[in-house]
Each structure stands twice: as C-alpha cells, then as structure tokens.
Amino acid sequence: MKIRAIETIVLRIPYTTGGSKDTGAWGGRAWTTADALLVKVSTESGLVGWGEAFGYNAIPATRAAIEQMIAPICIGRSALDIEPLLAELHAKLHIFGRGGPVIFGMSGLDIALWDIAGKAAGLPVAQLLGGRRAERLPAYASLIRYAEPALVAQNVERAMRDGFRHIKLHEVEVAPTRAAREAAGDSLPIMLDVNCPWTVQQALHMARQLEPLDLLWLEEPVWPPENIAGLAEVRAAGGIALASGENFATLTQYQQLLEAGAVDYVQPSPTKMGGISELVRVFTLARVHNATVMPHSFYDGPGLLAAVHVNAALGRDSLVEWRYFDLEARLYGGHMIPREGSIEVPDGPGLGFDPDPEIVSRYRVD
Numbered sequence: 001m002k003i004r005a006i007e008t009i010v011l012r013i014p015y016t017t018g019g020s021k022d023t024g025a026w027g028g029r030a031w032t033t034a035d036a037l038l039v040k041v042s043t044e045s046g047l048v049g050w051g052e053a054f055g056y057n058a059i060p061a062t063r064a065a066i067e068q069m070i071a072p073i074c075i076g077r078s079a080l081d082i083e084p085l086l087a088e089l090h091a092k093l094h095i096f097g098r099g100g101p102v103i104f105g106m107s108g109l110d111i112a113l114w115d116i117a118g119k120a121a122g123l124p125v126a127q128l129l130g131g132r133r134a135e136r137l138p139a140y141a142s143l144i145r146y147a148e149p150a151l152v153a154q155n156v157e158r159a160m161r162d163g164f165r166h167i168k169l170h171e172v173e174v175a176p177t178r179a180a181r182e183a184a185g186d187s188l189p190i191m192l193d194v195n196c197p198w199t200v201q202q203a204l205h206m207a208r209q210l211e212p213l214d215l216l217w218l219e220e221p222v223w224p225p226e227n228i229a230g231l232a233e234v235r236a237a238g239g240i241a242l243a244s245g246e247n248f249a250t251l252t253q254y255q256q257l258l259e260a261g262a263v264d265y266v267q268p269s270p271t272k273m274g275g276i277s278e279l280v281r282v283f284t285l286a287r288v289h290n291a292t293v294m295p296h297s298f299y300d301g302p303g304l305l306a307a308v309h310v311n312a313a314l315g316r317d318s319l320v321e322w323r324y325f326d327l328e329a330r331l332y333g334g335h336m337i338p339r340e341g342s343i344e345v346p347d348g349p350g351l352g353f354d355p356d357p358e359i360v361s362r363y364r365v366d
Helices: 056-074 082-096 101-121 149-163 172-182 201-215 227-236 252-258 276-287 302-314 359-364
Strands: 003-016 033-043 050-053 136-144 167-169 192-193 217-218 242-243 320-323 343-346
Touching: 003 056, 003 359, 033 056, 033 101, 050 056, 050 101, 050 302, 056 082, 056 101, 082 101, 082 276, 101 276, 101 302, 136 302, 149 167, 149 172, 167 172, 172 192, 172 201, 201 227, 227 242, 227 252, 252 276, 276 302, 302 320
Parallel strands: 136 167, 136 320, 167 192, 192 217, 217 242
Antiparallel strands: 003 033, 033 050, 136 343
C-alpha cells in the first residue's frame, strides 16, 4: 500500500450568505468564493484518499509546502503507517514552522491517509476510532460577520427556519449580538466568535456588556490567540464561558491551554493542527481536563468529514460547526447537509464520501 502520488487541487466555489458580509476581517482580499485545497493521495494498489488542508487566502503557501516539502518525503512510503510517517514529517519539517502552511499541509495528508486506512479495512473512520455513538450529530449554524443588527437578526431567523437550534455569530459589537438574541429568543443557545480583537482589559469590559445576552461561549476574545494567561484571566473574571484553540497547531499548545484552565471549550481545527491523528489526541487530553471539544470545521470538504468522524467516536456533548454559506455547489451533493439541526455520520468506508468528480472538474482553478 505504497503512496504513488500526492496531488493538490484548488477549488473556488461562489457563495452567498444572506446579505452583505465583512469577510475582509479575515485578512487579504475579501471572500466572494469559498476556496478549498484538497489533498488527493493515490496508492500503488489503486486506493485513493481525500484530505483537506486549511485554505482560503493561505492556499498558495500551503500548496507549496505540500508539493515541495511534504510530498517528496512521502512518495514510496506505506500509506498505512500513518503514525510513524507523520511523526517523521513533524520532526524533519519543524524548522519551517510549528504552525501555518507546513502544518496545514500535513493535516490534509493525515486526513487522506485515514481515508485510505478506512477504505483498506472496509470500515468508516469512526469505526476505526472505536465506533460511532450516534447516526447523526447536533450541528450549529456558523454565520459570517454581518455587522448590521438588522442583517444579523434576519440571518438568525433564517437559520432557525432551516432547523438549527444552536447559532454562532462572528460579530465584534454588542448591538448586533443583542439583535441576534432578540431574534432567537431566550432559550436558543448563541455563541460569539470575535476572532482575537481585544486586550485582556478590553475583553473584560466587553464581557461585562455581553453577559446579559446569555452566550453559551465567547470565542477567542484576546489578542494574540496564544495569550493563554490572558484567556485564563478573562475566563476567571469575565462571567462567560470561553472557547479557543482554532489557531493552535500542536498538542503541546492544547496541553498548555487546558492546564492553565483557560477555556471551557477547546476548538481544534483538523485542517490546521495535524488532521485526524492530532484531533483524536486533543479529545483525549480534553477529557482529562474536564473540557468539551468543539471542533472548528468551517469548511465543506474532507475537513468537515474528519471532524464529524472523530466527534462521532469520541465526542461528549460536542457540536458540529456548519459553515452557514449558500454555496453554488457542494462537494458531496445532497450528503453532509444538516437537517433539522443535525448532520449525518457517514457509514461508508473511510471518510464515507469522495468529492463529486463533476464538481471538482467544474470548480477547479489550477
């Protein structure tokens, strides 16, 4: 089962979000398309695995890391020796960064290798990890940043009509967050991801203003994201449960986050922090520290499937993040779309679904 080829495929799929969108908040050009970087691993036996490396504006750098650094080490190696191969990659490539494009690339590879392992065994990935605890998992609608209170309220109401019973905002002001609470009513859980904008004192000030809105969690309130001591301070004094971890890239960082008592919810992103292998380890680590894992899965392809499979096998009260985009097309057709606030756990071999080749062909930009 030797690796014959590793191919990177860039997809660019147009989308809308129910109104204007402040995507410029995430760096570089504003998003008008949902850009994804697929990693296709082919073996000499004919089995093919699909992974996803964190994409968006980082795609060119991540693609170069895969093609120029990661793939040359992997070609000719056994696709089933996931643990030793990834350990070797981490050791050999650490001088190029313990986060960012190199780790993103290894994440996509790892997911693809788990897909191959499941296909070789004739089992879904969740079964390889001990078995799925449910056929469907609860999902939350993760909205884009709208900034305008009226647009926030409209899209919260739209998500509720679509069956979601948990909603996450990406606002940074009190007024649009209050509009969401008023639209949702008192009982529907609302989460707020502010994407690391504040100092510790600013975060504490905002937490006092947000506390009456009864948020399930406040996500990444402090700059920089690795300011673990600052997060712990806000958690202790802010009066709102905290979530963080999307921007962490190594198991050591998650260990430090949890040992500091800095969060209630930890949010590893499988396409950014090492794939399925590392995600499994974070679930185990979080259990020791009595924290809940809420995987970051703001994507539509194999990265979403990876989060679902690990969640299905190891999660406790863990939700699936659903990117609330109206995409022009979806990689898996009618599969992997939440219905009445829950999403299916695939039961086919590997990740369960391969990307639709017609969709890949139509939206491929390389």
